[in-house]
Amino acid sequence: MEKLFISRDSLKKLLDRLARNLNLVAPVKDPEGIIMFGPVADAGQVLLEYQNSTLPPKSFFFPQTERLFKFSYGQEGMALEDMCGSDKRVLFGVHPCDLKSILSLDPVFAGAYKDPYYINKRENSAIIGLACSNPSPGCFCATFGFGPDDGEGSDIMLTPSGKGFDADVLTDKGQEIVASYKDLFEKAGDSPRIAGETRLTVKKLDLTGIKELLDGNFELEYWNQVFEKCLGCGICTYVCPTCHCFDIYDSSKGGCDGERYRSWDSCMFTHFTMMAGGHNPRPSKKERVRNRFMHKLKYHIDRYGLAGCVGCGRCVKSCPVNIDIRRIISDLGEVSRNGQL
Amino acid sequence: MGNCKCDNPYLPYPATIKEVIDETVDVKSFQMVFDDPEVMESFKQQPGQVAQISIFGVGEATISITSSPTRKGILEFSVKKVGQLTAALHDLGPGSRVGVRGPYGNHFPYEIMKGRDLLFVGGGIGLAPLRSLIDFVLAGENRKEFGKVEIIYGARSVDDLCFKYDILDNWPKYDNTDVYVTIDRADMAWQGHVGFVPSYLEEVKPSPLNKYAITCGPPIMIKFVLQALNKMGFQDGQIITTLEMKMKCGIGKCGRCNIGSKFVCLDGPVFTLSQLKELPPEF
């Protein structure tokens, strides 16, 4: 790993050049004041300090709606046109929780059946991470064993330091970027990195005993206390950087031609598991709410050995009835210690 | 954004319907052939696996491959009309173009069944997945590898019996193979047994010795069949069933078919009762 430094001025230049030469995606504020990752043409728009974006950058690998292929019936039979290609892209300014969430999604889309849509975008993207200098009060990433300056998952990790940013070059992709814009980087100095202190301000919940509790107890009286107020709106899954459920459907204007798409779906919706004949394995909000938290705190770990939650706090902020995964973690901890709340 | 030439598991292979067989009022069997003979050759399913059938412009549905892999050059699916895709498929006839991708899921563990007797218990369209294994076991040289075969099958009425040609004509002709058929309600046109599958099973009372029981049917039937089998002395490890969950991708990505940490599309649909008991009761 190479440790470099980039001044604020040089970083502006870097972003300008990246925007010109490649597709640059970075956090920006829209006219309504909402922070989103989006394509940027002008480096001036890019936020160098922000609290988590409303939606995670996940959509640049796994878009909310994505065309899978086109089909057409013709003289020669059926023709399918695959749409899994992707352009080169640089994702700038990704916070540690969002970096970790991408690592949590990777094994879902890899495995015995490789998902070319996700994987092509992933391979064609370089990620420049950005440490959080001002984590939001809802953040609890420290719970999952990392902090606001953790670069894992990025190709280059930037951490505010002195009059610019320390730039840790972590991968070959990162090295390539540095090599193309050598003039903008210098050797790292010894100014202290700010994130050392912000790390301490982030909430760290105790996960002790929770996985074991959930492993041994599918039925817990506790879930009855959680699900009632849930509205089933699904926004918690919509904003979550590790949720990966989708629906597949066709669109065709009649005739012979059309397209197949996939779109994000949510396990919080009734129809998600509804089967022919009306049988539904998760018929009520109780089962659905439990499934969501079990996925985050158990199932994803069982399947992939990785946490299904990265503590970004987005679902906490978005839930209209304040169902709060931090509260649930601390309650489950309590149940595991005392057998009840 | 260009298109690329990678292996894409979401792309169905174009196929053509060759023959349609009316099984019941709402079940039809479709024999299909891939348009590309190389695909037909390389598509190697195992008994119990499923495929995703596409009608372009309508969508996809997960359907068991009911034909045995020993039947070459053709894939057969038996489909009950319940919604959009299945209704659209019922409107298609020979020559119609569809798409098929797969095979997906695990399969019936016939490797461990060799040398044993087999008991099949099916209800309604639930016979479709069992049929891939029954025909596999009965086919040619395979027959010698397995012991006695007993098949207990039922449906609501005579008209609801699927695969009548197999249950009434073909299967009973095989050596050491007994077929028991029942319908739920008495019917003038029916000389055979009347009663529900689980109680008929208890009447027939097959011995659990050196035997595997394989069952599939409506959830309520499965529930009582499992209880009856246990009562008759079958151990959980001797009982095999196939589960249905709603599926979309079939390849472990869309997150829809989970039961606890398992995905039915990858880790199932075939489970032993001991495996089922390890899962949360959410199916």
Ligand SMILES: Cc1cc2nc3c(=O)[nH]c(=O)nc-3n(C[C@H](O)[C@H](O)[C@H](O)COP(=O)(O)OP(=O)(O)OC[C@H]3O[C@@H](n4cnc5c(N)ncnc54)[C@H](O)[C@@H]3O)c2cc1C
């Ligand atoms: C492992 C497996 C094997 C199956 N094998 C067969 C088979 O051999 N023959 C057969 O006829 N059917 C089989 N099914 C069920 C079949 O997949 C559904 O009936 C079909 O997808 C319904 O599609 P549709 O578009 O017609 O219905 P839709 O219009 O989508 O919906 C109609 C109703 O069916 C429900 N439904 C939708 N998708 C599914 C689904 N995947 N599973 C169950 N219910 C669903 C809907 O919630 C709704 O209640 C199998 C399902 C699974 C998971």
Ligand code: SF4
């Ligand atoms: S569950 Fe909530 S806090 Fe955890 S990663 Fe998803 S949105 Fe963030």
Ligand code: SF4
């Ligand atoms: S955001 Fe809150 S109310 Fe909406 S589905 Fe999620 S938990 Fe339920």
Ligand code: FES
């Ligand atoms: S059907 Fe998509 S994960 Fe199983």
